[in-house]
Amino acid sequence: MDQDPGSTRELVRLCGRLPLALRIVGSQLATGRRSIEEITAALADERAKLDVLDEADHGVRATIGLSVEALRQGTHPVDLSAADALAQVALIDGEDFSVRLAAAALDVEESDAEAALEHLVDTNLLETPTLHRYRLHDLVRSVGRDLARPGDAAAVRRNILDYFVALAWRLDDLAPTRRTIGNGWNDPGWSRSAAQLDIPTTADHLDSDRAAMLLAARTAATGSEHERELLVRLAVGISVYAMHRKRWAEWRDLLLIGLDLVDEQPDPTLPAMLRFDLGLVYDELYDFAAGAAHLERALALGHSLESRAFEVRCLTNLAHAYEQSGDGLDRARVVAEQALQMSQDDGDVVQESWCHLVLGMIAGRAGDLVAQRASFEPAIDLYLRRPDVPLSHAAMRYFIVGAAYQQAGQLTDAGAALEQSLALYREAGRTNGACEAQQHLGEIAVELSRYEEALTRFTEALRMAIANELWDGEAAIRVGLARTYQALGRSSEARTELLAARQLYTGHGVAVPGEVTEQLAE
Known part of the structure; x- marks a missing residue:
């Protein structure tokens, strides 16, 4: 074993550093009953690992079983409930889980679940890494x-x-905008168990167990008909949460799993909704060709649904995808102008505002700064003229304007719009948006050679990205920090940031930007 430290470390990991398991494995190796490779392969098999660690009446299975049996023979009601809970929470996929998810899995009140789980902690059958997580x-x-x-x-x-579906559709219920298709598809009863929750609390609940949510969805894809039905409800309903918390990779994966189940259905409603959302999420992940492909399919499906509002949204976002790809500006302009005319004919001021924003981005990329400004002014004015405009929605529009001006090299105008966006996001308590605005202001500071300001802005943005688990924002911020460090002659620190950014991109299945790859190759 000393000659193969890598295999030894893997063996220790598979034993979970449990002393009893390590002793049994050590005995098998010492007597030559099995090789380290054979034991490692067996322990990696979920179905076989306990057989490997069996040893008469004092193997791992027997020892843990005795602890569970002692609970079953206990005199206090919590003993039996804890024993029953162990068998059921063991079926939750993922590294850890919240007390809320456990209560849902057990179909009991949260207080009852917590009592059972804490009893399992007391008997060393469960760990609690942080408060209310197990x-x-x-x-x-x-x-x-x-x-x-x-x-x-x-x-x-x-x-x-059911738990995740209720949370997802609770956020959908609370969203200020309504769907343009599929409004009658969902059942108000789906969100009933989460009816008392507000937006931040609901989003926090989804956030805390999102890894388990994705694992549950993958299992459901090959499960019963009812499980697959629940999965589709989740894939359709999760959009508000995903956009609110910028969980792009999780949203993409859920949508793809759901689309596999409904894409060949005669009714085009569900495929249209899922493909539209995939168009949005791929744009957020900078895969504009994939985004455009899904939006084109959604638009074709939308024609058969005879929903002009849905078609306008498809056209608007499709124009944006064409614009962002950089090689379809004429096509993008034609599509955006078609969407603008339709929204004006329908009197849809909100969508008209979006169309002007996209036309402004197209004009800026084409170098027509006069046309860009002429589009951005009505985009903001039309929207802010409405009563009771949500602060975060106004902040988003200022952010889009600022980012487009930045891309066009109009750094003074970009900075002003982004500062407005940052202030509104802060006032609305939307840390995710504030993080992104601060990141872009840091990039502008680099362009203006204000490197100390850039470091301050990037550092604050990085803190927000890490605290809110915004991996894509963190990656982009680290690239910005690398540029800043390079400009300051601090090449070692720049390389550290680039390596961290690359790891984030590859870890989430997203293409590594060429800038990162090129600089690391130097």
Whole structure:
């Protein structure tokens, strides 16, 4: 083992550093019953690992089983509820889970779930890494799953999916804008269990267990008909949360899983909604060709649904995707002007505002700064003229204007619009938006050779990105920091930031920007 430290580390990891498991494995190696490669391969198999660690009546399965049996024989009601809970929370996929998700899986009140889980912590069958979050040792999870009763796994999967569907559609209920198609598709009862939650709390609940949500969706894709139905509800309903918290990778993955289930349905409503959302999310992930392809399909499906409002939204976003790709400006302008005419004919001021924004971006990319300004002015004025404009929506429009001016090299105008956006996002309490605005202001500071200001802005933006788990924002900010460090002659720090950015991009299945690859190759 000393000659193969890598295999030894992997073996220790697979044993979860559990002393009993390590002792059993060590005994098998010492007696030559198995090689380190054989044991490692067996431990990596979820179904076989407990057999490897069995040793008469004092193996891992037997030892953990004795602890569970002691709970079942206990005299206090929480003993039995804890024993039952172990078998069911062991069926939750993921590294850890919240007490809320456990309560949903168990179909009990949160206080009852917490009592059972804390009792499991007291008996060393469960860990609690942070307040109200719990984690099962891999081997305890395997034993717990062995103890599950017939039907437990299906019930837990349905309960978990119901929980996430309720949260997703609660946010959809609270959204200030309505869907342009599919409004009658969802059932108001889907969100009933989350009816008392406000927007921040609902988004926080989804955020805290989003890894488990995605794992549950992947399992549901091959599950029962009801599980697949719940998965589609989740994929359609998750858009408000994903945009609110900028969870682009999770949104993309959920949409793709859902689309596989509905793409060949005779009714085009669900495919149209999912493809439209995929167009939005791929634009956010800078894959504009993929975004345009999905929007084109959504537009074709929208024709058969006879929803002009949906067609206008498709056209507006399609024009933006063409513009961002950089090689279809004429096509982008034609599409945006068509959308503008339709929104004006329909008296849709909000969508008309979006059309002017896209036309301004197209003009800026084409170098027509006069036309850009002529489009941006009505884009802002039309929207702000409306009563009760949400601060975050106004902030978004100022951000889009500022980013477009920045791209066009109009740095003074860009800075003014982005400062306005930053102030509005802060006033609205939208940290995610403030982070992005601050990032762009840092980029402008670099362009103006104000490197100390850039470092201050990037540092604040990085703090917000990390705190809110905005991996894409963090990656872009680290690239900006690398540029700043390079300009200051601090090449070692610049390389550290570029390496961190590359890891973030590759870890989330997104193409690494050429700038990062080129600079790391130097």
